[in-house]
Ligand SMILES: Nc1ncnc2c1ncn2[C@@H]1O[C@H](COP(=O)(O)O)[C@@H](O)[C@H]1OP(=O)(O)O
Ligand SMILES: [Mg+2]
């Protein structure tokens with residue numbers, strides 16, 4: 170029997186994400202990030218690593234899965250022009266040996282899926298040398314919902330082996346892997362939020378939550394890792410700045426872990442092939458066991474009004 174598509178996409182994505190991590194570390198070591206500002210109104214950096222990893226991920230997935238719809242942060246790619254040395258052919262065989270495809274996903278075809286790619290999340294922090302915040306995000310959507318995700322953290326150093334980089338994954342109805350889940354402390358309430366994309370509404374919303382501690386770090390992927398590992402209870406970003414490629418992988422992993430990721434009104438985003446890229450109603454994520462609805466209640470009406478109602 171052939172291996173179901175979703176398992177092959179996951180296994181290919183796991184291998185590609187590891188290689189993308191190597192590319193990011195190499196470029197960082199070389200020292201020239203070759204930064205371009207792609208922002209219209211505000212500074213929005215893109216580095217050599219964002220560009221090269223996007224080519225690697227899209228080129229490699231397209232090589233195996235010709236009809237897969239892939240949407241990447243850095244725009245359209247002409248697959249025929251992607252250098253051959255960026256193509257990753259491997260599948261993570263350990264993943265394929267260890268896990269069986271969930272019954273619900275055995276018959277998925279390539280054109281039922283949309284893959285959302287953020288080749289480097291936390292670019293601002295990468296440019297500033299806050300490398301722990303950097304992740305590679307590969308999210309898989311089926312019938313408009315996020316069902317699978319991979320978060321690779323290239324600058325994570327394993328304390329026992331000293332190996333650089335780790336890969337966290339989640340697939341609906343199958344499970345998660347690559348990290349040890351931890352609950353956040355019970356004696357205080359910690360919120361994590363943006364360090365580089367704040368504004369008056371973002372600030373007012375954080376104030377209204379009245380957290381005991383506010384962590385300000387970069388990247389959507391890194392903040393969701395904080396929720397998985399008990400560093401924070403919730404992630405609040407009352408801004409349209411995050412896009413579908415930031416949240417797709419994160420949502421699948423966090424929700425498979427028992428948490429929740431929605432907009433600030435508690436609605437899940439649609440990750441279908443024709444949706445707009447910005448998450449216009451912001452991002453609200455809670456770790457397993459945290460009352461998501463109670464957090465929504467704490468968001469000021471003025472914030473909800475300013476981010477508009479969902480179309
Ligand atoms: N205003 C914005 N403009 C561009 N990207 C944004 C903006 N706000 C958030 N993002 C993206 O969402 C991620 C999470 O936001 P933050 O780090 O501020 O919490 C950022 O790392 C960035 O992704 P990327 O680094 O992939 O461009
Ligand atoms: Mg991003």
Ligand SMILES: [Mg+2]
Nearest residue numbers: 242287289290
């Ligand atoms: Mg990015």
Ligand SMILES: [Mg+2]
Nearest residue numbers: 213214242292
């Ligand atoms: Mg970017």
